[in-house]
Amino acid sequence: MEDYRIVDLYWARNETAITESDLKYGKMLKSLSYSLLSSREDAEECVNDTYLGAWNAMPMARPEFLGAFLSKITRRLSIDRWRHDHREKRGGIAAFEELNECIPSESSVETEYENGVLSQHLNSFLASLTKEKRIIFLRRYYFSQPLSLIAAELGMSEAKIKTVLFRLREKLREELEEAGLL
Amino acid sequence: MKHTQEEKLRYLVDELGRVDDRFLAETMTYRSPRTLSWKLPTAIAASVLAIVVSGSLILGSIRPSTPDVGTQAPNTPPAQNVPDTPLSPPSLDALLAESTHAPFGTIQSADAVNYFGGTYLVWQTSDSDTLYRSRELTDKETKRLISLIETGTPVGSVSPEQLCRVWLLCGDGTVITPYLPNTAGNIGMSVLFDYEAELLPSGELISCISDILNNQKGR
Numbered sequence: 001m002e003d004y005r006i007v008d009l010y011w012a013r014n015e016t017a018i019t020e021s022d023l024k025y026g027k028m029l030k031s032l033s034y035s036l037l038s039s040r041e042d043a044e045e046c047v048n049d050t051y052l053g054a055w056n057a058m059p060m061a062r063p064e065f066l067g068a069f070l071s072k073i074t075r076r077l078s079i080d081r082w083r084h085d086h087r088e089k090r091g092g093i094a095a096f097e098e099l100n101e102c103i104p105s106e107s108s109v110e111t112e113y114e115n116g117v118l119s120q121h122l123n124s125f126l127a128s129l130t131k132e133k134r135i136i137f138l139r140r141y142y143f144s145q146p147l148s149l150i151a152a153e154l155g156m157s158e159a160k161i162k163t164v165l166f167r168l169r170e171k172l173r174e175e176l177e178e179a180g181l182l
Numbered sequence: 183m184k185h186t187q188e189e190k191l192r193y194l195v196d197e198l199g200r201v202d203d204r205f206l207a208e209t210m211t212y213r214s215p216r217t218l219s220w221k222l223p224t225a226i227a228a229s230v231l232a233i234v235v236s237g238s239l240i241l242g243s244i245r246p247s248t249p250d251v252g253t254q255a256p257n258t259p260p261a262q263n264v265p266d267t268p269l270s271p272p273s274l275d276a277l278l279a280e281s282t283h284a285p286f287g288t289i290q291s292a293d294a295v296n297y298f299g300g301t302y303l304v305w306q307t308s309d310s311d312t313l314y315r316s317r318e319l320t321d322k323e324t325k326r327l328i329s330l331i332e333t334g335t336p337v338g339s340v341s342p343e344q345l346c347r348v349w350l351l352c353g354d355g356t357v358i359t360p361y362l363p364n365t366a367g368n369i370g371m372s373v374l375f376d377y378e379a380e381l382l383p384s385g386e387l388i389s390c391i392s393d394i395l396n397n398q399k400g401r
Contacts, residue, residue, distance in 0.1 A: 002365050028210060068206035075199050096195050103190045118193060119200035126205050130293055131212070131373060138209045142198055154214045 003066040010058040018051045025067050029074045035144040036078040036093055046081060050074045075142070095144040101169045104177040118181050125175055129168070136161060137168050204371055211375055215311050274360065274383045274391065275345040278305045281395050282314050289313040297355045297372040303391065304374065305348040313374070316394055323394055324352070330390055331364045334381030349374050360387055 001020050009017035029050060033043035053073040063069035082093065126134050136154065139145045140161075147165075151158040185193075286302075289295055295304065295313065301324045303316040319327070327350060349359050349370075357370035361379035368377075 002363065002368065004365055063203065065203040065207040067210050068203035071206060071210075072199055072203075079195065079199070096191065099194055100187065100191055102194060103187060116197075116200060118197040122197060122200075123202045123205070126201060131208065132214075134205060135209045135212050138201070138205060142201065142206065143209070156214075 003064070006066055007058065007062060010055065011062070018055065021051060021054065021066065021070060022047075025070050028067065029070055031145075032071055032143050033074050033078040035095075035146070036075070036082055042081060043078070046074055046077045049077050053077070071143075093144060095140050098165070098169065099141060102172045102176060104173060118176075121175065121179055121181060122172075125172055133164060133168060136164050140165055208373055208375065211377070274348065274388050277388060277392055277395070278314075278346040278348055279307050281305075282307065282312075286315050286317045289315055292374050295351070295374060297351055297357065298353060301351060301353040303348060303350055303394065305346050306374075308345050319394060323390070324350075327360075327387070327390055327394075328358070328364060330384060330387035331358070331360045331381070333384040333386055334360065334363075335384070337379055337382055344379060347374075347377075360391075 001024065006017055006020045006024065009020060026047065029047045030040075030043050033046040034040060037043055037046065050070055050073045054070055057069075057073075061069070126137065129137065132154070136150060139150045139153075140147070147158050147161050150156075151161045154161070289304065290313075291311075292313065300318040302318050304313050306313050344361075347359075348361070349357050351357055355372045357373060357375065358364055358368065359375075359377055360383045361381055362368040362377055363381060
């Protein structure tokens with residue numbers, strides 16, 4: 001079912017919207033959550049909470065890309081859950097740990113972090129990439145997919161994916177340094 | 183206040199969750215040309231095309247030569263002006279696959295596609311990464327083509343295997359395909375998106391595209 005039809009169901013408060021969302025995006029959402037939480041039960045819970053979140057967000061929101069909209073809810077819930085469960089522990093999610101390289105080392109930025117400011121620069125950064133590089137970046141750092149899966153699905157070697165990501169992290173770091181954002 | 187490395191990383195991770203929905207949609211639907219399962223080896227693709235095209239030609243050459251014995255009296259001469267068996271129009275796949283010799287040029291890579299350079303068709307066969315393009319379409323042709331997309335037949339739960347991918351670049355950055363209903367969720371923005379066919383293009387739409395490809399003059 002097309003996204004706009006599923007959104008229409010949410011707006012009409014028709015619970016079939018949940019079934020249709022799950023049919024179309026359930027597998028992707030569970031995969032996203034599992035890659036962050038490493039637990040099927042926790043991933044299932046986050047995905048169920050995603051549909052509740054979507055139900056409550058509409059009608060007000062009318063997303064054009066329902067999959068993207070749902071994935072943002074799932075990602076947010078999964079990251080929050082991970083942080084709650086790991087607040088006493090060191091170390092983090094492997095994909096996110098790599099992003100440490102994007103943070104300028106000599107930065108002394110002291111301003112308050114505002115929601116949305118950095119994301120504008122991230123969008124510009126992503127728009128400047130070729131489609132394939134952008135997809136590799138997002139698969140790793142938004143969807144937290146393992147390198148082996150990215151390599152298999154894009155028909156490239158893992159070594160190539162690692163090299164691409166390394167260069168993208170460097171490029172992002174240079175741009176964040178220049179913008180004085182972190 | 184000075185931020186720790188942990189706070190900076192947290193901020194970066196959180197802000198990644200706010201990236202543009204279009205980039206996420208693109209990521210979710212992207213299928214690498216290196217791994218697309220719809221891509222067939224060249225020899226098989228050529229064989230399938232040969233069967234489709236020759237099948238159409240054979241059907242066209244068959245004419246009924248004997249009268250219907252059950253309804254006509256003996257010794258009655260064969261009926262005159264018996265209509266030919268209607269031909270199935272060639273599929274859009276077959277039409278596009280045969281149009282790779284079109285003189286309108288190729289585009290070397292998806293990155294080189296101009297999404298703001300007028301309205302034109304772009305297509306790609308399963309056995310190649312080369313992109314072929316039509317001449318620029320007139321406004322009338324564009325409107326007709328878009329209206330004919332809705333005349334397609336829904337394919338049901340299983341998408342047919344395709345030999346070609348085709349897109350209509352509308353000149354303003356938007357991209358659509360005759361294989362998907364023309365709804366907001368099926369419009370690409372400056373991207374030749376991958377898709378699974380939800381519609382079978384109608385004979386009228388195929389005929390419209392055939393006219394475009396055969397008529398070099400256009401504007």
